[in-house]
Amino acid sequence: MSVRDYALIAALLCAPASLPSQASPQASTQSSAAQLDDFYASEWEYGLSHSPEFATYVGDTRFNDRLGDYSPAEIQRSEAHDVEALARFQAIPAAGLTEQQTISRGIMLRQLQMSIDSYRLKEWEMPVSQINGVHLDLPAMYSQMPFNNAKDYRNYIARLHQVPRVFGEVTTTMKLGMKDHLMQPRYLLEKVAVEAQDIADTHGMKSSFALPLAHFPVSITLAEQQTITHDLLATIEKDVLPAYVTFAAFVRDTYAPAGRTEPGIWALPNGDALYKQAIREHVQTTMDADAIFNEGMREVAEINTQMLALAKTQGFNDLASFHAHINADPKLHAISSDQLLKLYAGYEAQSRAKLDQIVPVVPALGLEVVPMDAFRAPNAVPADYSPGSTASQRPGRVNVNLYNPTSRLLLNVEAIAYHEGVPGHHLQFAFADTLQGLPNFRRYASYDAYSEGWALYAELLGKEMGFYQDPYSEYGRLQNEMWRAIRLVVDTGVHQKHWTRQQMVDFFKQHTAMDDQNIQTEIDRYISWPGQALSYRLGQQKILQLRERARIELGPRYDIRKFHERVLSLGPVPLDVLDESITRWIQAQKTASK
Incomplete structure (x- = not known):
């Protein structure tokens, strides 16, 4: 899977809930399931409005003319929201929930706790690498956006006008990382400067930002196409490419030279804690x-x-x-x-x-x-x-x-x-x-x-x-x-x-x-x-272990297609949740066959 897409997904999952400062008067009379659903809906809405790029990714077009706020102040606001959200979420009773509702509750609790831990370790102060970061996300943004009419193109142009602001916010965050000695290795940051400069040096219709101009829908008149083409190319030249030039120069001349010399994360302040957090985040293993x-x-x-x-x-x-x-x-x-x-x-x-x-x-x-x-x-x-x-x-x-x-x-x-x-x-x-x-x-x-x-x-x-x-x-x-x-x-x-x-x-x-x-x-x-x-x-080994357990315990009733359906019907879940769910499924299959 594209690392770019993982970054987009993570941006939403770490976004906090937007909740009222006081509990709803109806909360005490609502079922636990209803309270949880309200919480999820509120957090989802907040996440979409604060991560417009992700909203586009999931098909919500309301914010297609915006780019998110990448400033340290916004990150700090998000941490404060997450702390409050976690407290309110823990206050919702866990009684009377179905299996899927119980899984959802556990996953949300884990996500909020993980997000808060990540904020406090200041992982966010290292926002770019040679494979991740806004310098790579922005030119790929077109592939997630619709281009069905003139308004879609106008939304895209509006986003491009905001590129200098985004780079300014990210650069501020990077300077905090320099101060706290939280940085990628120097030689990798030098690659970031090259990537950004290569994008800055590609002009006109050859720019990745101009790719939406290659194929206009038939609903857009020739006159509109010409106007859109002029405005989009002008925005690339006036706003986008100069922002990349400035960013590349900052990384090349100021940021990369301060990068760490050792390849391992152990060399960073709290490096051991950062690595434990990374294992917990990516593998969920003991x-x-x-x-x-x-x-x-x-x-x-x-x-x-x-x-x-x-x-x-x-x-x-x-x-x-x-x-x-x-x-x-x-x-x-x-x-x-x-x-x-x-x-x-x-x-x-x-x-x-x-x-x-x-x-x-x-x-x-x-x-x-x-x-x-x-x-x-x-x-x-x-x-x-x-x-x-x-x-x-x-x-x-x-x-x-x-x-x-x-x-x-x-x-x-x-x-x-x-x-x-x-x-x-x-x-x-x-x-x-x-x-x-x-x-x-x-x-x-x-x-x-x-x-x-x-x-x-x-x-x-x-x-x-x-x-x-x-x-x-x-x-x-x-x-x-x-x-x-x-x-x-x-x-x-x-x-x-x-x-x-x-x-x-x-x-x-x-x-x-x-x-x-x-x-x-x-x-x-x-x-x-x-x-x-x-x-x-x-992850592969866990799935193979669960498959073998199902095959042995179900015997002639085992059907690999149904096993796969069960695994996939959960949606992405932590490995321990997958294990527990497959265990319950095996037991249900046994009971149903008696």
Whole structure:
């Protein structure tokens, strides 16, 4: 999934409730469920109005002419609201709730507590990296907005007028981070300056901000098109690009030179607490960093055995010689951007044709395979996913990284296609899009271990659906398993055990045949986004554990399609909530069959 979309989702989930200063006179006579529903609705409304970009993302167009407030003052107001909201939320009785209502209550309580803890650790003082931040969010904003009429274009132009204000607010926040020594590594911040300058240097119709001008709807007259084109291009030149020039210069000349020198988050004030918070946020596990490291080392050894067995079927007695062969064989490398796009599209079509094998009902939300935005491709993963929305009439998108295509191996393209599209992220988010009766904050929740765990699990489902007929694609799938197991080692290695960046690179090269372009961007991602990389393997393992438990306990009554339906019908949830819910489902299946 796109890190940009995770940032958007997190922005809303951390937004506080807008509640009256005094309890409603009717509150004491309302049922607990009704009071909770009122709370959720109030918080949702506040979140949309304070995060206009997210409102657009979920299909609410009321605020499409606004950008959010990114100032430290707004962040401090949000913290105060969250503290008050938590107190009022805890005062609502928990009696008489259904299973889903109980789940919703627990998740909201967890989100409010997590948000307050994050504020107090001042994570918000590090708002940009080479993969996250407004400098990348803003030029991608067009992909979430509707452009059906002239008003939609006017809304977009109105937002672009606000870009200088947003950069000013973010820069103020970054200066607080400098003062508190809360900063990304210097070499990564230097990449931010390059990204921003590249955007600033791209003018006119070539600018990413001008992409909505490429295709006007037929409802807009030619005269209107010309006026909109003039106004939009003028806004880009007058407001947007100068703001990027100023921001790039600030990062290059002032901010990046103050960046930390060590790659691990341990080097920051309260670094250990920040890493514990990151693990809690992304994985929701009781395992500490040392336990995760040890689990990663165990899994690396186990997967290494499977990879060696496959290498031997291809005539190689050790992985080093097999990897050397892979890296030297031109047939295993991409030859063009067009080839990469066609491969991803073909695998998505192949998988979609067989989805009825794994779920009883296939959601109808469309899926596109498209090139990744060029401005973020150099520092991005091989492909990622942007969720679609029925309400917004927006299909899901698999974004394929076409930067330097001939440097990319083809081994794991098939596995990544299943991960990002179907039966991975797209199937999971398409299910969430159809859920009825859940509070909106549940439908649009973001829990990495659930979503990324499902997507990695989907790579294995591809094998169970009969894919990976080419042994090199199967090796690519195994290498993806190794890739995610390595993450358990190197993420905890750098942030807990004080590994150097070179140690991380060496560990990757020792255990995989991944191309250097991918290794370098992956390592930088783990350094800038602590804990998130742990979610894939730990989430997948939890789903596999629950599946095996269901298979054993239900025996002949076990139906994998119904198991998947149960997992997906919850929407994104923490792993412990998933475990409890599947346990109840297994017991209900047993009772129903008696």
